[in-house]
Amino acid sequence: MSNQLRIREDPAKVELVLPNLPEYIALARYGVSFMANTANFNIDEIEDIRVAISEACTNAIQYGCTKCDHYYDYEKVKEPIIGEQVGGFGLFLIKSLMDNLEVNSIIGQGTTLKLQKILGSQNGTEKPTHETRN
């Protein structure tokens, strides 16, 4: 696998291909934060996107497969017991922070998540500027 950043002809679309290694998840966070800021999401929305993408990448590393000979039944994933449960919050956070989540699992091909955040879908704080980001 390789890590490469490809800029497509449509400047609104960026494809980031990362190694299946935990240390590269931070790069996914940085990249999606940059993209979300460029797209004019506000600070809160950018943070939501950053967390959701990071959680999705973590799940890919933890549960990703090579042969993919099983089907991931997303509908059977139980909601965590808030305040009681020790782990298993990844998918819950993705659903909580994004506006839409599509899960497509195909035997032999793996599982694909499509996360969607709608610009302006939540009231947030001011748009980050170069002086105030991070």
Added chain:
Amino acid sequence: MVDISNQEHVSKIKGEVDIATAKQFEDAILEQLEKEYPIIVLDLTEMDYIDSTGIGILMNIKKNVLKDGQDIVLYRPKRSIQKLLQLTGVEQVFTIKK
């Protein structure tokens, strides 16, 4: 400013806690707990990010590792992290000083 009593020991967490750094995060907390301070204050003012892995570590320590009389206090998490602590129920379980 952190108010520190004789019963508290402050440890500052800097940077990002995710699956790559989770073990380091957990080991750092466990190391402090082994010194048997009654209260460990985790200064989160410079913690930029924590994911569900890190949150799971906190919850596990709170529920399964702390000895009688021991506790962990979370000090001034950033606003973005406060949201995660709320969503995952961490704020129901931990004392958070803001």
